[in-house]
Amino acid sequence: MITTDVLIIGAGAAGLMCAAQAGYRGKSVVVVDMGKKPARKILISGGGRSNFTNENATPENYLCQNPHFVKSALSRYSSQDFIDLVDRHGLQYHHKTLGQLFCDNSAQDLVDILMTECEWAGVQVNLRSEVLSVEKPADTEQGFVVKTTEQSYQCKSLVVASGGLTMPKLGATPIGYKIAEQFDLNVLETLAALVPFTLHDHDKQRFDGLSGISLFTEVTSEDGTKFKENILFTHRGLSGPAILQISSFWRAGQAVTINLLPEHNLTETLNQWQKEQGEKSVKNLLSTILPKRFVDVLVKEGVIADKPVKQLNHPEINVLGEYLHAWKISPNGTEGYRTAEVTLGGVNTDELSSKTFESKKQPGLFFIGEVIDVTGWLGGYNFQFCWASGFACGQAV
Numbered sequence: 001m002i003t004t005d006v007l008i009i010g011a012g013a014a015g016l017m018c019a020a021q022a023g024y025r026g027k028s029v030v031v032v033d034m035g036k037k038p039a040r041k042i043l044i045s046g047g048g049r050s051n052f053t054n055e056n057a058t059p060e061n062y063l064c065q066n067p068h069f070v071k072s073a074l075s076r077y078s079s080q081d082f083i084d085l086v087d088r089h090g091l092q093y094h095h096k097t098l099g100q101l102f103c104d105n106s107a108q109d110l111v112d113i114l115m116t117e118c119e120w121a122g123v124q125v126n127l128r129s130e131v132l133s134v135e136k137p138a139d140t141e142q143g144f145v146v147k148t149t150e151q152s153y154q155c156k157s158l159v160v161a162s163g164g165l166t167m168p169k170l171g172a173t174p175i176g177y178k179i180a181e182q183f184d185l186n187v188l189e190t191l192a193a194l195v196p197f198t199l200h201d202h203d204k205q206r207f208d209g210l211s212g213i214s215l216f217t218e219v220t221s222e223d224g225t226k227f228k229e230n231i232l233f234t235h236r237g238l239s240g241p242a243i244l245q246i247s248s249f250w251r252a253g254q255a256v257t258i259n260l261l262p263e264h265n266l267t268e269t270l271n272q273w274q275k276e277q278g279e280k281s282v283k284n285l286l287s288t289i290l291p292k293r294f295v296d297v298l299v300k301e302g303v304i305a306d307k308p309v310k311q312l313n314h315p316e317i318n319v320l321g322e323y324l325h326a327w328k329i330s331p332n333g334t335e336g337y338r339t340a341e342v343t344l345g346g347v348n349t350d351e352l353s354s355k356t357f358e359s360k361k362q363p364g365l366f367f368i369g370e371v372i373d374v375t376g377w378l379g380g381y382n383f384q385f386c387w388a389s390g391f392a393c394g395q396a397v
């Protein structure tokens with residue numbers, strides 16, 4: 001049996017950040033992870049370049065049953081704090097749109113930084129160690145016994161940073177939720193989020209051949225949440241940043257409304273075309289502002305009249321404008337945890353201190369990162385919450 005002050009389950013973003021902070025405070029820290037490598041999700045994130053934070057991260061960018069919960073941690077460890085950390089290590093990175101920061105070379109550079117921090121802080125990271133059980137022996141006032149496939153550990157503080165359920169191939173397991181339930185903590189229903197939509201067969205047939213087409217849109221969910229970003233037709237359905245974002249707000253059976261021309265007022269544009277280019281066909285003119293293959297589908301369905309634009313009457317102009325500015329689509333479902341970026345729901349934040357992430361019911365037991373009911377938007381917000389919750393917890397264990 002190995003004895004340590006702090007045992008952390010999960011060598012992901014949250015676990016490694018927490019480990020280094022606790023180690024710098026002089027605690028003995030062991031991190032266990034079932035993977036062969038640490039931080040496998042960081043390595044694949046952002047297409048291999050990891051969108052590791054967002055400069056504009058605020059509590060409004062997170063979904064959580066208690067919207068105030070994230071405020072404390074985010075204010076005590078901001079995206080600038082993380083940028084300062086990677087700057088000290090000389091990470092090469094660049095700014096993309098909407099405040100998103102990505103590594104220039106590879107996400108491995110970021111993992112190297114976290115592992116260096118852990119090394120400097122004297123943290124031991126034990127890989128290929130799957131957690132089998134957690135117990136709280138009756139004869140000890142404090143402390144936990146954790147059995148892994150390799151070792152047993154006794155620790156004063158146990159930090160669960162085991163992530164959500166997405167990408168089971170990368171070692172996602174429900175262990176964190178099980179530990180929470182074992183200690184009588186409430187766990188909210190989980191759902192795949194930041195995930196592509198699948199379509200009903202009739203829509204799949206309609207859009208067969210559009211795979212690969214990307215267009216700038218504004219997508220709105222039934223609760224009125226809006227995102228202005230690209231959508232992408234895939235061979236299974238719809239993806240792209242706007243769809244991934246809205247998937248977190250979508251529930252089975254609901255429709256989403258897509259403004260296909262968010263930068264235009266189509267009624268005005270059609271009126272102008274009637275005056276200036278009346279002989280040209282509606283189809284050809286619309287193909288200058290929408291992908292041609294998509295226009296062809298709408299012509300085939302009779303939504304777009306195949307005639308000169310001057311022949312459109314006012315009601316036809318209004319109907320076309322309404323259709324393209326509020327295109328309704330009812331997804332069949334999502335691609336699920338297999339391809340989702342994050343898990344909605346998880347350990348109920350009412351059970352945890354927002355300052356330390358310690359369980360209110362079970363002293364010494366902490367939950368950080370994706371395992372808890374905090375889900376960020378697409379764009380580096382999820383990692384920022386991992387850094388912030390890991391940092392806060394690392395000061396408290």
Ligand SMILES: Cc1cc2nc3c(=O)[nH]c(=O)nc-3n(C[C@H](O)[C@H](O)[C@H](O)COP(=O)(O)OP(=O)(O)OC[C@H]3O[C@@H](n4cnc5c(N)ncnc54)[C@H](O)[C@@H]3O)c2cc1C
Pocket residue numbers: 009010011012013014015032033034035038039040041042044045046047050051052053129130131132161162163164166167170171172173174175339340341342368369370371379380381382383384386
């Ligand atoms: C394809 C993809 C791309 C993404 N891109 C971005 C991005 O660019 N920006 C962003 O902010 N977010 C991104 N995310 C989301 C982000 O990766 C997660 O929110 C984040 O990794 C969660 O970190 P975590 O430390 O909480 O958990 P994880 O990173 O999931 O780490 C949990 C660790 O626990 C280990 N573990 C689980 N069960 C056990 C067990 N029983 N025993 C031992 N170990 C166990 C796992 O092996 C894992 O290493 C992406 C996610 C995916 C899937």
